[in-house]
Amino acid sequence: MSNVKQIMKKPITIENSASIFKAMTLMNNSKISRLLTTNESGEIVGIITEKDIGFFLLVNDSEKNLNEIPVSILEKPLIQVNESTPVEDVAHIMITKNIGSIGVSSSNTIGIVTKTDLARYYIQNYVGKYRVGDVMTVSYSSMYSDDPLYKIVSKMIEDKVSRLIIKNKKNEAIGVVSFRDLFGVSMTMGNDNKVVDNSDSLISVIFPRKGFLTPSGFGGNIIAKDVMTPNVVTIDYNDDLVMACTEMIDDKINGVGVLIDNQLSGIVSKTDVIKALDKLK
Numbered sequence: 001m002s003n004v005k006q007i008m009k010k011p012i013t014i015e016n017s018a019s020i021f022k023a024m025t026l027m028n029n030s031k032i033s034r035l036l037t038t039n040e041s042g043e044i045v046g047i048i049t050e051k052d053i054g055f056f057l058l059v060n061d062s063e064k065n066l067n068e069i070p071v072s073i074l075e076k077p078l079i080q081v082n083e084s085t086p087v088e089d090v091a092h093i094m095i096t097k098n099i100g101s102i103g104v105s106s107s108n109t110i111g112i113v114t115k116t117d118l119a120r121y122y123i124q125n126y127v128g129k130y131r132v133g134d135v136m137t138v139s140y141s142s143m144y145s146d147d148p149l150y151k152i153v154s155k156m157i158e159d160k161v162s163r164l165i166i167k168n169k170k171n172e173a174i175g176v177v178s179f180r181d182l183f184g185v186s187m188t189m190g191n192d193n194k195v196v197d198n199s200d201s202l203i204s205v206i207f208p209r210k211g212f213l214t215p216s217g218f219g220g221n222i223i224a225k226d227v228m229t230p231n232v233v234t235i236d237y238n239d240d241l242v243m244a245c246t247e248m249i250d251d252k253i254n255g256v257g258v259l260i261d262n263q264l265s266g267i268v269s270k271t272d273v274i275k276a277l278d279k280l281k
Contacts, residue, residue: 001281004090005083007121008104008111011036013044016075020056021066023048024183031252033180034101036112037075044109046075049100051162054179058153078103083110087121088281091274094118100271115254115270119245122273126280132244133237135276136258136268140165145174145225149185152177152224163255165264166228173257173264175228185227232257234264241276244268 012030014023016037023035033050052074080103081090090102090113104111142165143152155164163178234257235244247256248270255269 001086011112016072080105091277130241135272136266138266149222173232
């Protein structure tokens, strides 16, 4: 078994006094889903994730813009392991603690390991071990392309998911809405005290910033197809799990649809891969 030091990455950090908007911008520009947080002395003290920010944005109805809200209100303690910890043991800790990343320490924090790192490790070490169907989640949350954004957001909160499959009226999967898609809306609209809706080129309506959940604001004037990522990456039930890992890493996504007889029948995610690794320890 390999140890965690062999697969860790150097962490990208942000001071916890910085704004949520700055954290979102850094995540977006670096194409990552988490940042380690530091205090004024530069010491790593916690972590903030895309999911933390996402759920905050979904329920927040503050009048403050995103440049006025500090990272410190969302940061969480960083769970860490020693650099010599076996990778499969790290998978077990992630599953039991319900976390998506873990710090690596020697005398201090020297790295971070994420679900993506573990998926890459699975590719390198477990070809032929599991089929996609052995580990997939046989369910998924979905909405329709003409559903307003506030209903999409409410569904994500209700089902406690960070992504939704979007369907057309023929019940065909045509896209995905994830936290990252919602970040684009937040960074455009949530950083202003007022929001201009330009969905109709002949009409400009100004709405106060009241979060995603208000039908009278931009949550009621943007529909799913306006913010979704088009197309759903899919893989067959009988394919090697390594193929699913490769798709997720290559496309920089956290899950892919699973087809049974060419019908979308579930999802396999990086979390499912981590659960598979946990079984192998």
